[in-house]
Amino acid sequence: MSIKRRKKNKIGVYLFIFIIAFGIGIPVGLFMGSSETADVSITMIYSSEKRAWIESIVTGFVNWYSENNGGETISVNFRPMGSRSMCISTITGEINPILLSPASSIWLHFLNNRWFDIFREDIINLSDNTENAKLIYSPFVIGTWDDFNESVSGIFTFDDLNNIATQAFDLHWSHTDPQLSNSGFMAVAMQVASYFKKNTSEIVLDDLLNESLRIWMRELESEAEFYGKSTGFLAQRAMDQFLHVFMVYENLIININNGIAVSDPKAIAIYPEDGTLLADHPFTILKGDWTLKEYNAAKQFLKYIEKNSTIAESFQYGFRPYNPNILTNSTYNATFNSFFNSDYGLVREISVPIYDPYIEKTVFDYLPDLWLTCKA
Incomplete structure (x- = not known):
């Protein structure tokens, strides 16, 4: 697909508009x-x-x-x-x-x-x-475009995103700030769970201190364009196809498709095979x-x-x-x-595992700190 804005040095302008809105x-x-x-x-x-x-x-x-x-x-x-x-x-x-x-x-x-x-x-x-x-309720999904997903032979897990990010390809992706927004918190928790092949409820503090995890997350987070304050407003930014990948709730895929031209690539929801959290x-x-x-x-x-x-x-x-x-x-x-x-880019029946929403209190408190050490 054609990304309308390629230069990262223009992030400030768009972020300013985003924050004002x-x-x-x-x-x-x-x-x-x-x-x-x-x-x-x-x-x-x-x-x-x-x-x-x-x-x-x-x-x-x-x-x-x-x-x-x-x-x-x-x-x-x-x-x-x-x-x-x-x-x-x-x-x-x-x-x-x-x-x-x-x-x-x-x-x-x-x-x-x-x-x-x-x-x-x-x-x-x-x-x-x-x-x-x-x-x-709404499951948390990896949002992308049908033509982009086809061009990278399909995204199924966070490992796939990481592989794309570490290749020569200039990946444009985003999730919200986990210090402010539930979806950003979910994005970080699901990355950790995916890396260790655990349920989110099984994550422990030592996992967050694992240096291999941090290296893996930095590789992906280094490609983030910005971190929005709220998921609904992040979806608004996705509508101009400024992003290849955007971490959103399933319902926002419908909103995005309703807000773009029929001739544009279609937004689709990727339900991570390792599991997802429900809002x-x-x-x-x-x-x-x-x-x-x-x-x-x-x-x-x-x-x-x-x-x-x-x-x-x-x-x-x-x-x-x-x-x-x-x-x-x-x-x-x-x-x-x-x-x-x-x-509308969705499936009727969700077939991937559903993570347990319970996250241990210490892990809950320190997940945003993990992101701070890894973010772009």
Whole structure:
């Protein structure tokens, strides 16, 4: 394939544009209704790769809330942000949402543990099903273009990427910053698991100190063009075919294909043969000084997104249902099948191993440090 930007000395210009776009996306987000005139207002911070789905259901929720609450009005302020960033910003008080939805449940545990260390109490009641919801998920994939994949005789594992990176070929690839984003964290964890042929839950601290691993990772990471703050915004950069390879969630492959010309090479998802991690996109209500009306409004938002019709709305944006029973409905199944196929660069059934999302606490803390020693 033809990469539109070949010179790495222009990275600064594109990175500047990327950061500006990201910075605008965070404070602006999606507002609906006036918080000054509405009867109640709620704020949610969510991982950016869900943006298209979240924005598609907001109007329905606002109307549904009014219909089910005697005509009361609600204003919503929903903003995308990287998973690690939202947790850290919550701890520092930079943001104060009532609802939080990172890309993976591991960040809810991260937030709860760090919050407890500082304030000696939990900020999330993870045992209360009325305050938590898991509805959709997306496997983490190696994204690339069909013509590029064919030109390198197929990418199947991180070893294949490493082989490409160490050849004379000038590989352009990227993943997000693991210090800020769940997908960057997953990319590093999966590289380590792939190198040692382990499950991610089996990684130990000594593995991260292994010099052979670090040499192997430096060979690949040295080809990275930049490290984005959020996966959704990284996918936006992939749309101009500036990258050969991009580490993203499966759902973003659909978004990319929907955002490029039909005549362009097609984006495809590579499900690493060694295994992949799943982003389970939890929604949770944080503890705080909320009014009863705000708390009830947040719970009603969870109730609304738990509706099968709302979950089915996510299929067109590349999300899989956490509860597969929804696909017994012929209409929802047909919708699902219309997107999870080779036309959109995906497969319907995931055949590769699924890694255990549990990562030992010390390993969890030091994985970003491993990346810092190996990054471009």
